[in-house]
Amino acid sequence: MFQSFQETARPEQGPPRLAALREELTREGLDGFIVPRADAHQGEYVAPHDDRLAWLTGFTGSAGYCVALTGEAGVFVDGRYRVQVKAQVASEFTPVDWPETGLAEWIVAKLPEGGTVGIDPWLFPVAQMRGLEEKLGKVALRRVDNLVDRIWHDQPAPPLGAVFAQPVELAGEAHGDKIARLARGLGSAAACVITLPDSIAWLLNIRGTDIPRNPVPHGFAILHAGGRVTLFMDARKLEGLGDHLGPEVEIAPPARFLEALGALEGPVQIDPASCPVAVADALEGREITEAPDPCLLPKACKNAAELDGTRAAHLRDGAAMVRFLAWLDRQPPGSLTETGVVTALENFRRATNALRDISFETIAGTGPNGAIVHYRVTENTDRTVEAGQLLLVDSGGQYVDGTTDITRTVPVGEVGDEERANFTRVLRGMIALSRLRFPEGLAGRDIDVLARAALWEAGLDYGHGTGHGVGAYLSVHEGPARIARTGTVPFAPGMILSNEPGFYREGAYGIRIENLIAVEPAPPLPGQVVPKMLRFETLTWVPIDRRLIVTDQLSRPERDWLDGYHAQVLARIGPLVEGEDADWLERACAPL
Structure with missing residues (x-):
């Protein structure tokens, strides 16, 4: 139900494991060894056999590196994980902001000229290896057998799952x-x-x-x-x-x-x-x-059958989410923990009798845990869902006809004016992309600004991309297109992406609103000059919590979009739920 890393990624074991790795460095005549969160297939997600970064350091995020030198060990994480890494690694490991600080630059600053760093050649793609070698200068890279595998004596066997x-x-x-x-x-x-x-x-x-x-x-x-x-x-x-x-x-x-x-x-x-x-x-x-x-x-460019399957999966998943949110609203503050939230949501999805698996470990972060972008509840971090807090729930399902990914942020009782104002800013960014029409040939870097503009007006931002590609009953994170400052692949019809701006106040709360969207041709407008334009079809149909919206912050077109969205949610999901869940849905979809 909830992810526990105690069996493999035990932070208290980091120091002795690092010491054992350094003994292997001495035997090999190396000054360091790079441990990526990667496997030989270069997928984003790894099997337990390949989760070397977590085993060594205790850090369980889905991206990162450890550069273990004889005198210092840096753990490189991006903006999604900078709060998480502080809580998960021992003091022997130094968190490093990446990619602001690159692996090569850090190594060069720490090692004298002529140093040698080992890598497992199965775990680095060709382009990354070239980039490292160019920037390392007189620090050499040497291909070696994986040193972590030598000291990981109870390493799980490689996977042998049925196809x-x-x-x-x-x-x-x-x-x-x-x-x-x-x-x-x-x-x-x-x-x-x-x-x-x-x-x-x-x-x-x-x-x-x-x-x-x-x-x-x-x-x-x-x-x-x-x-x-x-x-x-x-x-x-x-x-x-x-x-x-x-x-x-x-x-x-x-x-x-x-x-x-x-x-x-x-x-x-x-x-x-x-x-x-x-x-x-x-x-x-x-x-x-x-x-x-x-x-x-x-x-990435789904065909008609894949898009039809994805639409069907989202209706099924949307009904499960509505049942969950209605149930959640009926629970008194203080009666649930994060693990209880995770377990309940997964049970609602399994009750569809169509779920093959969840599409990633469910994120349910209340209060300060919500500010950890890719938070995973554990026995040690489990918090009670208390009044006055925001609860951020990011989850998804794997169905044979499609993959879903949705985030909703809800209030537990009354929350502060700051939380409501920032929720509304995040919502405005999500609506901006949902309403967008744009010329063919644009990429994620061309539109990412629209999701952030309302936050920038208040001097705020978020440290992750706005959207990733999503597969058709495949990986929930899929390339090559993304909505981000680094997204350079032009959008094309059939691509499915997430639309998920957010805001995170470290130590206090997190906000994220996420729908999946599909790229489609936009019908021409009267007098249109641009030859071909695209737009986004919304795939996710689940209410956005109106209690957190400062209505006066929304423009008339933004209000119209939200009211229209909720009318569609009610029309599409209403026939799939009944009783008190249907009553809840009708209230949740009322116009602003």
Whole structure:
């Protein structure tokens, strides 16, 4: 139900584990070793076997690094985790604000010229390795076996989860057609190496159980220009899938992957952003071409079947959320803890009898815990939901027809004027993106400002991106497009993104409002000059708490949008709930 990291990521064990790692540094003649939160497949989420960063440091966030030097150990985290890391790591580890401070810059400042730092070549993509080497100057990087694995004596085994087929009526395209279409796009390359688990799952219309909350299997694949795929995956995971995979897909043991790379003839395409250094090393001496993973863009641009499935999943999930929020409103302040909130919400989703899994560990943070952007309740941090506080709940579901992700912030009793004013500023940012029409060709960096403008007017901001891509019964975080200052991939019809501005007052409260949205063509306006414009279709249908809105802060178009949104919520979700839940929904959707 709630995530506990006591078994693996135990902060009190950080100092002795760091000491053991430093003994390995001495044996190897190294001055340091970099431990990323990554696996050989370069997915965002890792199996327990690969959660080395958490095991070593106690930090359980979904992104970060530890640079363990002989004299100092830095834990690099971005804006989502700067409160969390302080609570999770021992004093022997130094939190470092990243990417403001880069790995290379920090290492150069700490090590003398001629120092040597070790990396596991399976855990670093080619582009990142190049960037590190360029910035490290006279500090050398040396490829070594993973030093953490040497000292992690009870390390869990690699995952061996079952793989199953995704029906073509939900995938919208047969995997044989996908293989042929992508193979034709390889240009001069004779083969393309694919390492991302969700790319392989999408390409072959399969799903897996190797990663908690993400229905993807671990494996590697080679897409051949002739229109076939070699899949390097343990055959035990693929039992019963022979008829589904068909003659276009050859199954090979993972142990043969490097050997097969060495035997390839002709130019080989890799994606330097995700291809591990170990793979590039195995291709040494062959002609290598570089291009984005060919699955990324077509996977992101959902077809009609995937969009229809996602819409259906959001109606089902929206009804579960309404039942939960109505139940939550009936609980007296002080009667619940965060774990009780998490358990109840997951039970409401499971009661749909359609939930395959939650899409990530549910976030339920009350009071100061809400200010921890990716907070995960544990036995040690569990707080009572008390009157006068905000409760931030960020959650989602994995259904066979779609993936959901929604955040709602609710008041527990009466809350202060500051909280209501800042909630309204966050809401204005979310509405600004929801109402937006924009020319084709724009990317996330072009529109991110709109979600922040109302906060900037008050000198406020938030330290995370505004939106990430979302898969179709795949990973809840999906590239390549995002709404952020760093988002450079142009939006295209079919992309599903989150719209989730927020504000966080450390030690006091957190606010975030999140809907999922899909990019679609915008119908032309009278006198329109721009040839093609896009807009966002709203996918999430759950009330936004009107008790936290300062109505006078909203413009007339913003009020109209919110009233229209709530009217749609009532029309779409009303028939799916009944009794006191239906009564609650009608009150929650009343016009401002």
